[in-house]
Amino acid sequence: MAGPMLWPSGEPWPRCQLPHMVEIERPATAEDLELFRRGDEEVARLADRLSALPPEPGSRGMPAATAAQLLRMLASASANRPRTTVRTSAMAVPPKPVPMVPVVQLRAADIPHARFPEGTDLLQILWCPHWHNAVPGMDEHHRGPAPMVCWRDSTKLTHHATPPDGAGTDGRSVLSTCVISPEQITDYPDTEALPDPLQERLEDWHDSLGPDPGFDYRNDLAAAPGLKAGGWPYWPHGPRPVGCACGADRDLLLSIPNGERGTPSWTPLEDQTRAVEGGEEFHHPTGFHGARDAVHIFSCRQDPAHPVQIYVE
Template identity: 45%
Template sequence: MTALEGSMGSLPMFTTPNRPLDILAVLPELATYARRATRLHPRRGNPAAEASSVAGPLLWPEDEPWPTCSLPHLVTVRREATAEEQARSPRIRESPAAGLASVNAKFEEIRARFPTDPNVARLASRWYDGQSRIPAVAPERVPAPTIITTQELVPTEHPVPLVPVVQLRTADVPEIPFPEGTDLLQILWCPHLHTTLRGPQQHYYGPAPSIFWRTAARLAHTIAPGPAAGGVGGYVLEQCTVHPEHITEYPDPEDLPEPLQEQIYAWEESLGDESAFDYRNDLSLAPGLKTGGWPYWPETSRSVRCDCGSEMYLLLTLPNGERGADSWNPLEECSQTGEDYNEELDDPTRFSGAREGILIYICHRDPHHEPWIAIE
């Protein structure tokens, strides 16, 4: 990762600190693997319709209807438990209130064990916020025990409107290969679970994105979609302004040839156990919402190709939270450390539904080809 490389636009700037070490001085062979990326630094706010944004109002063709999803959805089905099912499972026999109290008690045990963990704090905030929105049920009105299962349904009678994910101007994300004649990228998705998307997982469970390439000068209409009805809560993002910053990334070790991997591991070993940084966490991939750059594969690296044979380009990384190693915290927010949890800084989009995040790839030869989606 190189030194800070600038930010564009009139919004506040966020600046990635210089890396703890110039990795090219140690391993000049990595220069051929450098990739441009843009950290978007989302912060909750009210973006203008013509600006790059997360889940904000969009410029839209006046004669184009708002898109809906016609793919099968994996939906939750609740039904009354049979007597046999209640006999088999003590958990089913619990009243809803008793069951919730039991879960809360276990949750508090976890909070007590990890009082400074920002991920636990984020989960706690969402968990109790969700409970506060559930109306109390009088004891005499407690429903019969239920079984919760899933079922794939096609929303034929009431098509589900898509929700905005990002709108990005080419001036803010110059590393993206926009199709000729376009300068605005819009990604929307259906916020329900789907199982039939193109990607690496044999069993995909996630949202269904749609990608639109536009020419801003031809869009005179502004649209601000209303709240999404139903869907998975973590797939309906909070509205954010973005603050683009252009950086350079290097691959995760798993994406490098084995000889280079061995050089990195040998170099890290020479630093000793007391080193305050390492290659994977501090010198290769930036955390947070970003375009371009390199992917992070938590299990194994993958080669991504389009059906046409062309290589595919990492368009967007939407992570489960903005926080990474403290060395990546913007200079303007360096007082924040891994032990401090601030939802608006650490989790501004409130995206959830993946252990690490969602990766969206496009064909390098023709971005209009079907995208490739991975949930990590």
Template identity: 35%
Template structure:
């Protein structure tokens, strides 16, 4: 089943034409519990991984998320996202690549105890023999291991929320406030950037924005992927919950099985992991940031 975000309840660019230069496209992945195969686009599913390429491991310093005790030894990375270009042609695939695979170490790293992501771009036609996807490490926190989900990608338009330039934020503040007072629609929660797991567009920040700079060209990096727990919350569901998952008749989603299943389909428990690339550099170097929940 495809997923469709309802049209915005107001004409955002008509009300706030200053936002037009800041419009971006994002691909909402809309994961839903399922049994994906190696050939499917998925969250937490098995990967189309070449048999002759060793499965990546983390051998750095990592910690149990719950106890914060160090764990010594190599850990297989776990699949987070596999996305075929054919399923999301608007995603920022590099030339000659049609498959994105993002994995991470399901232990905490650094001061923020963040799962450590890695990005792989492939040409799927080069994968002739597929190796097995290892089981997650038995002692890793389930909060960092996504449950298998099939994807229903959808391209939507976003506008900056926490990323509004300071001068523009000051300029529009009173009009945002007036719109919310008169209609009940909050620019930040209902109209700006999409929640959930998504490719491109704006990061779904839960705290103040932190855009890494590229170590090569020293320019701000581009947002590749947001991985967060929630596809909607108590405010955002009014505009961001897909039509196919709504209970109907204006009901709130909390007592409806299909809507509840859409809220945290991958079973993750984190604020947000944000993966960045530099699309100006041929090597497309990566970085990441983590918001605690």
């Protein structure tokens, strides 16, 4: 993951020229100056309220008078600061194309259940890590990184390539380099994706197990959490449409979660103790924080070479 990729000789590293969220500096307007003034006045009023509070003997927190003094210093510094410009974020075309960053490279042997286009045995996924509001071929409500999927014949790739220096400035969507060891499992559709009659049957089945069976369908059998290729996606807000423009359905190609946390039933036996004691490094080995739950990438069931669909949950 996120490491050097097998690459065709002479093929340039891909770059993104789509509009994305960038930090810009623009001239301050009258409305901006009015907002600044109101903010300074509110800070000053808060300082006055704090300074009027009586001392609290034995309190371990910052004395109200000290907090009031600090707030007045902040308000004074803010009011005296030149305010000719404002720094903000906006959707804009980058001044120069942004290098894509590698996400994952998988061989057909790693994911034998996946459908590869004829003549290919290597899947590569890259993306522009910045936040996009519109990506050609994506859902109109897409918000997130802009993906690029490459299906290649590894026998024709002669060397490894990495992004140019300086690529990957948005830390939330830039993954940490690591090696993965795929393990094949079986999961089932998320409860929300099941027909109502089947959901009712599941509820009846779960109720028949007693008041505390120690597991439930959604958390312990459906939509396995964590980084995975294939399987079923977890839909925290209900299923999304994933049909391809050709009319065929799409299948989950890759799911990149915001962390590897899950119920103990999904944690490998050798990691059970570490799952309890582990910290950030264990629960976020990929370093990905670019979604509340996960990024799901779907490929066409009929022809995986068709454009993919991405959802940020």
